[in-house]
Ligand SMILES: Cc1cc2nc3c(=O)[nH]c(=O)nc-3n(C[C@H](O)[C@H](O)[C@H](O)COP(=O)(O)OP(=O)(O)OC[C@H]3O[C@@H](n4cnc5c(N)ncnc54)[C@H](O)[C@@H]3O)c2cc1C
């Protein structure tokens with residue numbers, strides 16, 4: 051048995067906690083390895099944000115010719131070299147993961163890297179299953195940063211038929227002619243974009259009538275309309291059974307058009323992610339769980355057990371890297387400053403969906419504002435009504451802003467269209483720093499004729515009742 055000052059479970063966002071300020075601490079980082087090759091560094095780097103966005107950029111480039119003709123420029127897509135795209139992406143990512151592992155194994159004198167799966171056997175007591183057998187570790191403090199994994203729905207035949215998840219789909223040997231995507235959330239629509247742009251025939255199965263149905267309803271409707279022109283959408287469908295025959299997988303579904311059989315060479319399951327609470331046996335560690343199975347953490351990221359902190363996907367209601375990073379900084383501060391704890395700021399958590407078109411969102415949707423009885427005014431403005439939108443010939447993008455009619459403070463922003471994840475940033479800034487819509491619109495220059503004029507115009511349209519002093 052070995053006792054440490056600090057044990058961190060998970061090398062994703064947890065890896066960034068230990069810096070030179072911890073030089074006097076005896077630290078262990080435990081990592082089981084993620085993805086098909088069991089690598090170091092967590093989801094975002096290896097099987098999440100970073101490779102997906104690198105694939106999205108290649109996909110956007112492949113789609114450029116499809117939209118160029120309307121500008122009078124005729125481009126032609128002569129082909130995509132999948133193996134080259136894949137190897138370029140992982141040729142950049144894999145060495146970063148390996149370098150991160152080497153640094154912790156060899157370059158951090160006060161850090162012991164334990165490769166294996168940790169599970170609690172008591173408060174701040176763990177057993178790690180390593181290749182050399184079980185190792186017992188105890189610690190004064192533990193950081194639970196063990197993340198989440200793809201959820202797999204209980205559809206008969208799925209396991210025997212074989213399926214891909216976001217952990218495996220990006221490393222395919224070759225592009226299949228056809229792919230069925232089960233799930234209509236972030237992962238489903240980002241990867242449907244990637245594979246369809248690269249030439250795969252994509253069929254998407256959704257349980258409701260809308261893709262991305264947690265977005266503001268107008269945004270989800272617009273996105274669904276546009277996606278329906280690219281992908282074979284089978285909405286309001288229930289998957290009954292899956293089977294594979296040779297190289298073909300069949301998904302039997304039921305829906306408004308009765309029973310149907312969908313066929314493809316590959317099936318991607320993208321139906322959410324479950325926190326790894328079970329893998330770490332959180333309950334044996336005395337950790338309180340939330341109703342939906344996450345490790346409970348208060349606003350300082352403290353769990354229900356003294357000395358145990360939690361962050362990221364295993365505890366957060368937001369499965370987003372910028373949130374995990376923020377929470378890791380809060381845990382880092384609170385480990386170092388137990389007498390001056392700080393709290394996580396979850397007031398305005400933004401997100402972006404890197405599909406085609408892009409979506410970005412922060413704050414309340416219109417439905418949420420109505421449901422919660424929040425008084426609001428809203429304004430929308432189309433890309434087609436700003437000069438740069440004319441340049442791009444955009445006909446489908448728009449922004450919707452929600453604001454408090456009295457104070458002018460922004461309550462929500464939702465954008466669908468080119469560069470949405472970038473365009474939303476000034477709104478996030480305004481919400482965080484309490485800048486009202488009128489001051490934001492009138493109190494600064496907006497570069498003409500740049501894309502942020504989209505936000506400026508919507509701000510000016512908000513029908514605010516009282517001008518702030
Ligand atoms: C395909 C995809 C795309 C994404 N794109 C984006 C995006 O564009 N933007 C965004 O903000 N977010 C995105 N996300 C979400 C983002 O990746 C996660 O929110 C974030 O990586 C979570 O970080 P984490 O530190 O909580 O967990 P992780 O990074 O998953 O780290 C947890 C680590 O703990 C290890 N572990 C688990 N259990 C044990 C155990 N018992 N013992 C030892 N080690 C263990 C795991 O192997 C893993 O390495 C994406 C996710 C996916 C799947």
Ligand SMILES: NC(=O)c1ccc[n+]([C@@H]2O[C@H](COP(=O)([O-])OP(=O)(O)OC[C@H]3O[C@@H](n4cnc5c(N)ncnc54)[C@H](O)[C@@H]3O)[C@@H](O)[C@H]2O)c1
Nearest residue numbers: 203233234235236237238320321322323369370402403404
């Ligand atoms: N750009 C980004 O920030 C980004 C990108 C990818 C993933 N992520 C994060 O990863 C998380 C996981 O992504 P995701 O797309 O897997 O989850 P999600 O929660 O976004 O979407 C899950 C989808 O699966 C459907 N679903 C759930 N159970 C089902 C079942 N039994 N049968 C059929 N459909 C079912 C849901 O209705 C939903 O459409 C996201 O919540 C997000 O936080 C973020």
